[in-house]
Amino acid sequence: MSSALNLVEQALPMEPISIWGGATLLVWSLVHFGFACFFRMIVVRKTLGQSDRESIDENDGKVSVLLSLRGCDPFLATTLKRLLEQTYRNFEIIAVIDSRQDPSWKVAKQIQSRHDHDHRFRILELVDPRSTCGLKCSSLVQATQHIADDSEFVVLIDADVVPHADWLKDVLRPLRDPRIGVVTGGQWFSPERPGWGALLRSVWNSGAMVATAINGNPWAGTCAMRLSDLRRSGLVEKWTTSIVDDGPIKPAFGRLGLKVYFEPKLLMINRDQCSAKFTGTYVTRMLTWSRIFEKTFVNTVLHAVAMAGLWGAAALSFVVDALLGNSTVVFVGSALLLSNLMMLAGYCLIRQSVRDAISFRSDRNSIAAMSLNRAVRIFLLIPLCQFTHLIWTFRAIFARQAKWREITYRLLPRQRVEMVSYHPYAVDTDAATPNASI
Structure with missing residues (x-):
């Protein structure tokens, strides 16, 4: 063993390599922390200061809230009740449900009555x-055909989003600016008693949410637009060939010269639980959509490779230096610890930004x-997230099929998709986790 280590030491000057690896990891972690600071100070605080000075009332126009349902999300009943309790009263809700046999049909009918x-x-x-x-897109296309004649705005919402009382007011307010075509928010995963899988999803999502907000990518979980802009953008036609609803939104409105606006007050809290296996499936699917629709996906790939590579190289250097008795073992160990602490600080800063945005x-x-x-627990999960993120990213790169709520789709070139077969949603009677994502 010692002779093998000596050969490694002779072949590779470990101390300079260890110093370079540890220093580079620290720099990358500092950059991540800088993005968290930018998100807090510019994206959240500055935008909140602008929106707090504005008000809105029912005279701004009627709203059509569109909702696609397949399967019964854990908090669906709460979502529907909160929608009906909005302080902005000039609205309608159009829910398109997969089939009458779907478990969400009974829940929706009960809330309606x-x-x-x-x-x-x-x-x-x-x-x-x-x-x-995708089935969501089919439902939205059908929903747009039933929008009231006097409606002026369309708002998309996902079944796992529980809106607050002023949700409609917050999503409509920025549309007073004629330069803004789409208003969107973001999702923060925060189960009340999370397991390791749910926390892993929260760690991954913290970075994804910041990137989404900075890049101005819409999230269909909360997304508003003028009905007139929706009709002339060609988005409804694009939905007829799209696997997801939010992927085509930005380019469709970009062709009209309209921008996507991120509203921090629309950061929505998701209380769903999930396992580590579900997190892997979920993140791979999100990254697959990113690969298909977002030009910045190459940055995601480079980031995943760089972070996992730096963590792996630094950890390996630490082990080798410790076995060889090199003095750089202290520096590399400190770099690993400080890097992880900076990543944790960035996560906490993003989390606090979400708390501030929804403090009202x-x-x-x-x-x-x-x-x-x-x-x-977050501190321990951060290194794991770096390596699993790399695995999930490569799975997304090579994915030629995707599965969502028991339906499999073939992913074809030029953003096209083919549903393999359709069948109504079946309830998962084996689900052991309360309030689990579906």
């Missing part, structure tokens, strides 16, 4: 599950202060 006192909520069964696009909410959409137990 108990809480829809003003007859704002319409429930439709999906008539034509197209084979050329008095309901369960708020986030509790970071506990020591959660901070320690």
Whole structure:
């Protein structure tokens, strides 16, 4: 063993390599922390200061809220009730459900009968599950055909988003600027008692959310636009051949010279639990959509390779230096520790930015202060996230099929897709985790 290590030492000057690797890792971690600071100071605080000076009322126009349902998300009933309780009262809800056998149909009907006192909520069964696009896109295309004649705005919402009371006001306010075509928010995963899988998804999502906001990529979980712009953008036609609903939004509105606006007040809290296996499937699917629709995906690949490579090289250098008794072992060990601490600080800074953005909410959409137990678990998960992110990224690069809620799609060239076969959603009776994502 010692002779092998001596050969390594003779072949490779370990001390300079270790110093370079540790220093580079520190620099990269500092850059990550800088992005977290930029997100907090510019993207969140500056934007919040602008939106706090503006108000909105029902005179701004009628809103059509479009919702696609397949399967019953853990908090679907709460989502529907919160939609009907909006302080902005000039709206309608159009929910297109996969089939009458879908478990969400019963929930939607119950909420409609108990809480829809003003007859704002319409429930439709999906008539034509197209084979050329995702089921969500099929549902949205059908929903647009039923929008009220006097509607002026369209707002998309996902079934796992629980809106706060002023959600509609917050999503409509920026559209007063004629230069803005799309208003969007972001999703923060924060289960109340998260397992390791849910925390791993939260760690990955913290970086993805910042990148999405900075790059101005829309998130269909909360996304508003003028109905007139939607019709002339060609987005509805694009949905008929798209695997996802939000991927084509930015280029469609970009052709109109309109920009995507990120509103921090629309950072939505997701309480769903999930396993580590589900996190891997979920992230791979998100990265696959990014590969298909986002020009910045190459940056994602380079980032994944660089971070995993630097972590791996630094860890290997630490082990070899320790075995050889090199003095650089202290520097490399310190670099690994400080790098992880900076990444944790960046995560905490992003999390606090989300807390600040939603501090006006008095309901369960708020986030509790970071506990020591959660901070320690996040600290331990950060290196794991770097390596799993690399694996998930390469899976996304080579993915030629994608599965969403029991439906498999073939991914074809030029952003086209083919549904392999359609069948109604079946309830997962084996799900052991309460409030688990589906």
